[in-house]
Amino acid sequence: MDASTTPRPIAPDLAALPDSAADAAFVVWARQRSVPGASSPTLAVAYSGGADSTALLCAAARHWAGPLIALHVHHGLQAAADGFEHHCRERCLAWGIPFDTQRVDARHAVGQSPEEIARQVRYATLALAARRADAGRVVLAQHADDQIETLLLALSRGAGLAGLAAMPARFERHGMVFERPLLALTAAEIRSGLQAQGLDWIEDPTNRDTGYTRNRIRLQLLPVLEQVFPGFRTTFARSAAHAAQGQDLLDELARADLAEVGCPPRIAALQGLTQARQANVLRHWLKQQGGRSGSAAQLEALLRQVAACTTRGHRIHLKVGQGHVVREGPCLAWQAGPL
Numbered sequence: 001m002d003a004s005t006t007p008r009p010i011a012p013d014l015a016a017l018p019d020s021a022a023d024a025a026f027v028v029w030a031r032q033r034s035v036p037g038a039s040s041p042t043l044a045v046a047y048s049g050g051a052d053s054t055a056l057l058c059a060a061a062r063h064w065a066g067p068l069i070a071l072h073v074h075h076g077l078q079a080a081a082d083g084f085e086h087h088c089r090e091r092c093l094a095w096g097i098p099f100d101t102q103r104v105d106a107r108h109a110v111g112q113s114p115e116e117i118a119r120q121v122r123y124a125t126l127a128l129a130a131r132r133a134d135a136g137r138v139v140l141a142q143h144a145d146d147q148i149e150t151l152l153l154a155l156s157r158g159a160g161l162a163g164l165a166a167m168p169a170r171f172e173r174h175g176m177v178f179e180r181p182l183l184a185l186t187a188a189e190i191r192s193g194l195q196a197q198g199l200d201w202i203e204d205p206t207n208r209d210t211g212y213t214r215n216r217i218r219l220q221l222l223p224v225l226e227q228v229f230p231g232f233r234t235t236f237a238r239s240a241a242h243a244a245q246g247q248d249l250l251d252e253l254a255r256a257d258l259a260e261v262g263c264p265p266r267i268a269a270l271q272g273l274t275q276a277r278q279a280n281v282l283r284h285w286l287k288q289q290g291g292r293s294g295s296a297a298q299l300e301a302l303l304r305q306v307a308a309c310t311t312r313g314h315r316i317h318l319k320v321g322q323g324h325v326v327r328e329g330p331c332l333a334w335q336a337g338p339l
Contacts, residue, residue: 040066
């Protein structure tokens with residue numbers, strides 16, 4: 001019997017649990033990633049101790065054939081964080097799962113989004129810890145309600161297709177693959193499964209703080225949507241999937257156009273494209289350079305400058321994202337940071 005078919009030891013109390021919706025979703029996900037005759041790589045589970053990550057860790061412990069490790073990020077943002085870490089460590093000890101905790105400073109500066117900074121630090125930390133554990137991927141416990149919240153936030157900000165596509169089931173960041181096996185499940189399904197299994201979890205007190213927009217959506221808006229549009233999770237998710245497909249096509253067109261206009265883009269070649277294609281290829285190029293394409297207003301200003309650039313002496317110098325776009329001879333150029 002080879003390593004791929006040798007079952008990984010499962011704690012007796014885990015093996016005796018009834019199957020849940022999270023188990024079923026994880027099994028489908030795991031089967032899609034199995035290679036016949038090959039051993040399963042180490043799987044890293046992002047484990048906060050909350051209901052969603054508890055369900056994911058439980059499912060992975062019961063159904064992942066290969067090595068497993070739980071990764072916990074201690075953000076240092078609230079006094080209760082020490083208790084979260086202790087709960088997670090004890091749970092992993094009881095289940096026989098290796099546990100790795102990383103303490104980080106996720107405090108935000110004035111003008112920064114505390115949620116965004118914590119998210120950036122979390123992903124970077126998880127990726128580093130997963131590489132140290134020789135893990136092939138990190139699985140995250142976001143679910144259908146999280147997906148809807150992300151979509152509604154994107155709508156409130158006037159996002160384009162990339163934002164309306166919400167959260168992908170798979171993505172790469174910091175050199176690591178991240179996946180979301182529970183994305184089709186609702187929060188209610190996950191919690192119902194945990195209750196049937198007799199498992200407890202941590203309730204983060206900040207999840208009730210309506211000072212955060214995402215919490216207001218979850219606590220105040222989703223219940224109303226449920227009353228008015230009972231099947232909104234399915235239909236909204238379908239719209240997000242359509243947006244993702246449309247964004248894939250725009251990305252494909254941008255790659256083809258960038259190959260034609262050059263990298264860095266030649267201004268004359270850009271001017272030969274329609275304005276919509278100019279905007280699309282410039283977004284793509286800017287993301288390659290600085291990781292962000294800037295605001296809609298910044299991109300519109302750049303398009304006006306490109307259109308007005310008809311003389312050799314015309315100067316372009318615009319702040320976009322965390323840097324500047326300037327003219328260097330016949331081309332645009334990206335300069336990171338302040339000038």
